[in-house]
Amino acid sequence: MKTVTISNQHHTISMSQIAIGDNGISDPATQKFAHWCFDQYLERGGNCFDTARVYGGGLSEAALGAYLKGKPRDSYIISTKCGHHDMAKPPIGRLSEREILSDADKSLRSLGCEYADVLFLHRDDIYKPVEEIMPVLHKLVTAGKARILGASNWTAGRIAAANAFAAQNGLTPFSVSQVLWNLGLTTAAQTGDLTHCVMDEAEHRWYAENRFPVMAWTSTGKGFFAKTAAGLPMSSQAAQYYAWLPENTARAMRAKSLADALHMPVSAVVLNYVLSGPVPGIGVTAFSNEEQFHETMRASEFTLSAGQRRFLECGLPAE
Numbered sequence: 001m002k003t004v005t006i007s008n009q010h011h012t013i014s015m016s017q018i019a020i021g022d023n024g025i026s027d028p029a030t031q032k033f034a035h036w037c038f039d040q041y042l043e044r045g046g047n048c049f050d051t052a053r054v055y056g057g058g059l060s061e062a063a064l065g066a067y068l069k070g071k072p073r074d075s076y077i078i079s080t081k082c083g084h085h086d087m088a089k090p091p092i093g094r095l096s097e098r099e100i101l102s103d104a105d106k107s108l109r110s111l112g113c114e115y116a117d118v119l120f121l122h123r124d125d126i127y128k129p130v131e132e133i134m135p136v137l138h139k140l141v142t143a144g145k146a147r148i149l150g151a152s153n154w155t156a157g158r159i160a161a162a163n164a165f166a167a168q169n170g171l172t173p174f175s176v177s178q179v180l181w182n183l184g185l186t187t188a189a190q191t192g193d194l195t196h197c198v199m200d201e202a203e204h205r206w207y208a209e210n211r212f213p214v215m216a217w218t219s220t221g222k223g224f225f226a227k228t229a230a231g232l233p234m235s236s237q238a239a240q241y242y243a244w245l246p247e248n249t250a251r252a253m254r255a256k257s258l259a260d261a262l263h264m265p266v267s268a269v270v271l272n273y274v275l276s277g278p279v280p281g282i283g284v285t286a287f288s289n290e291e292q293f294h295e296t297m298r299a300s301e302f303t304l305s306a307g308q309r310r311f312l313e314c315g316l317p318a319e
């Protein structure tokens with residue numbers, strides 16, 4: 001599987017272009033299937049497991065750590081996230097020094113490992129100056145607890161400000177971002193969570209100009225495109241995020257016609273959209289059954305051309 005290189009002044013990692021999400025690993029009802037997915041994923045050359053302190057009510061990291069136990073530490077990448085807001089409180093990231101450091105320590109204890117390959121701040125607190133945040137994250141890197149720093153649901157403007165401050169002060173910068181990004185169009189308000197950060201044209205331009213790696217979350221649109229194209233019912237979240245806009249249905253139908261021409265599943269074409277453009281893209285995805293796994297993972301077998309991506313976006317024929 002192709003990889004994306006992500007680095008800072010201390011470390012470099014090669015992350016497979018498809019990353020696998022928690023996939024319900026901490027739920028006894030889905031754990032066996034999650035293990036099956038993870039085994040298959042590693043066999044196909046995938047190396048990045050994406051989790052977070054809050055996933056599975058705090059149990060996901062421990063379940064992932066148990067799965068990875070005994071595997072050579074340099075054979076996989078753990079991407080985890082700290083600083084998620086408290087759901088019962090205002091939706092602002094918990095980004096005080098105490099909260100970041102204590103979340104990170106809890107993550108490492110749960111995962112049973114000495115360091116996270118990538119440590120994300122799960123959310124932003126736009127009222128907290130980056131000058132207060134970056135020295136705390138740098139401490140985690142110099143203590144050997146995190147190798148690469150990531151910003152999840154931060155705007156490009158805040159990442160640029162944080163990295164300018166880090167550069168001026170010899171601190172570790174953010175090297176990767178996680179935002180909601182796929183073939184579809186939606187907004188944070190439409191997802192029902194204003195702390196979400198959604199890729200749009202202006203953000204995309206910044207990532208492309210800076211060749212800044214993005215791990216796209218909800219990279220297949222929660223199945224909206226594949227299910228719309230096949231006329232199948234979809235989850236209420238997939239519908240909530242995407243069905244409100246007729247353009248998303250049009251994009252699903254264009255994805256189907258391109259998928260038919262390429263003899264590929266629709267979900268593979270949709271995932272490939274974030275892997276094949278000018279932004280160094282990694283798709284974080286998840287599966288509910290074996291067929292979905294096999295279909296979506298085929299995204300690693302081809303690369304869409306700029307013309308094919310444009311066709312998906314606006315219907316102009318791919319030359």
Ligand SMILES: NC(=O)c1ccc[n+]([C@@H]2O[C@H](COP(=O)([O-])OP(=O)(O)OC[C@H]3O[C@@H](n4cnc5c(N)ncnc54)[C@H](OP(=O)(O)O)[C@@H]3O)[C@@H](O)[C@H]2O)c1
Binds near residue numbers: 023122227
């Ligand atoms: N940083 C953040 O704030 C953040 C937020 C959200 C997620 N994430 C990460 O991103 C990961 C993936 O998120 P996601 O689950 O939203 O990703 P996604 O890839 O957009 O959606 C996965 C879902 O799409 C459906 N699907 C998958 N393959 C399909 C196929 N071939 N045909 C039809 N439907 C298919 C399945 O849902 P059905 O059960 O409906 O079939 C599956 O559970 C998470 O596990 C997490 O690690 C990060």
